[in-house]
Amino acid sequence: MMEELLARLSAARSTLALTGSGISAESGLPTFRGTGGLWQTHRVEELASPKGFARNPSLVWSWYNERKSAHQLARPNAGHYALAHLETLTRGFTLATQNVDSLHLRAGSQRVLELHGNLREARCTGCAARRPLGRSGLPLDEIEHACGGRMRPDIVWFGESLPEEVWEAAYDAALRADVILVVGTSAVVYPAAALAQTNAEAYVAEINPEATAISGRVDCVLRGTAAQMLPAIVEALSS
Ligand code: BV8
16 A cells, blocks of 8 residues: 555655644644544534624634634644655645644645634634734634624634635645545545545545545555654655
């Protein structure tokens, strides 16, 4: 399995990596659906949705402020750094992440598409105002905006479309990819999960300690963690 993946990566004119919360697990950040995941400990439909925000903006911001503080304390792990290194070793590399923790950027990845937004900024629901988030997010007494709108996390919630230019770039990268690495995602959230299945010609490799919704449809399964497998791939390509 690994040999063929290495050969394909070396020969690839274009490579796409699609990541999910699993790549940040070894940085100490909880995933969504795993044991102890955010969806186990929180009623996410109330928190990560436009309706939930409209109903109780302070509760939603308290949750995102908690996550923002955790992101600040977390550090990129060997998996994040390996993808940043892989970008320099392969041609036409694009990283599309579902994560909002900015750890890929902090690890030095350059071409990063944040499919579900990020927790670096808040934006107003009523006008074009945006503002950076502090280390612990947004003070709850600053949610209401002067225009009458509310500051919300710059995140894509369920039922919301992904940022058009980001989605177009990711979809185009998937169509061009000779190799698609799918790392640390349960592949249940669309349209992000579709990126792994859009291009029948691509060689798709999944890196995940557990089986996922697409394990039966990929060309290569590396059953291990991101911080184990990705450095091994980069090591082999660099030698
Ligand atoms: C959309 C942001 C068009 C918030 C998230 C009905 C109405 C409307 C839409 C839908 C509908 N029915 C279905 C849909 C589509 C819906 C969807 O996909 N629903 C699913 C749940 C069925 N999608 C949407 O709504 C999207 N928008 O479709 O727009 C539209 C518009 C209007 C009307 C109709 C359509 C928007 C999706 C974005 C939602 N936002 N989060 C936040 O972060 O707070 S989703 C959330 O799930 C996160 O973004 C997360 O990244 C994403 C995916 O989860 P994963 O990252 O995969 O995490 P998970 O815990 O699931 O898995 C972790 C994996 O890591 C596991 O496999 C585990 O084994 C592995 N792992 C663990 N440790 C490690 C590891 N791997 C490697 N190493 C390790 N150490």
